[in-house]
Amino acid sequence: MRGIGGGESAAEITTTFVGLPRDSFRILHVSTGNVCRSPITERLTRHFVGQRLGVLGGGLIVESAGTWGHEGAPMEANAETVLADFGADASGFVGRELLDEHVIMADLVLTATRDHRAQVISMGHSAGLRTFTLKEFTRLVKAIDPATLPPLEDGVVKRARALVRAAAALRGWLLAPTAEADEVYDPYGAPLTFFRSVGEEIHEALDPVVTALTGVRARA
Secondary structure (H helix, E strand, C coil), rough: CCCCCCCHHHHHHHHHHHHCCCEEEEEEEEECCCHHHHHHHHHHHHHHHHHHHHHHHHHHHEEEECCCCCCCCCCCHHHHHHHHCCCCCCCCCCEEEHHHHHHHCCCCEEEECCCHHHHHHCCCCCCCHHHHHHHHHHHHHHHCCHHHHHCHHHCCHHHHHHHHHHHHHHHHCCCCCCHHHHHCCCCCCCCHHHHHHHHHHHHHHHHHHHHHHHHCCCCC
């Protein structure tokens, strides 16, 4: 579906699109082909949220797509292996091309690179304030005092929305030390060792994000 928009505000669209309940918060991970980086990030996010919140994390809906997505394709075998290393579930994954409807429905878009971020924002739909590279979002989240966020008792969705607003407010103040600092490089076609290094990189970036979203630290 292309070119959806008009009428409602972005906040209203993202929480009521096609009858979605208001108590859900959708996270969209974006890379190029949607067979390597974004599938790893999607399934690791689901896995880590599940570990920390169990069924209480059900309000967080985690998906992925690719700017040049291989529609209907499985994820790369090496990506599956990386997920298995973390105990995450790779089953049932199907690649998707990034469409307007995915951006409209997302409350938070996390991209692999700055170029992906620019492509998402260029699609419109007031995506600028809720679209970050993964590493950019990690950097911003680390600077947010958890005490300023709603407690988990108020619901994970309310906490997640407050986190995105706080990160967006900080963006102009906490710039990356280098351009490369906000990039997760593409392992497509690379050996398993490189996929595993990318997996560790994604895990390191995701950990503080999931901690901030859930209010629960990873078990030691």
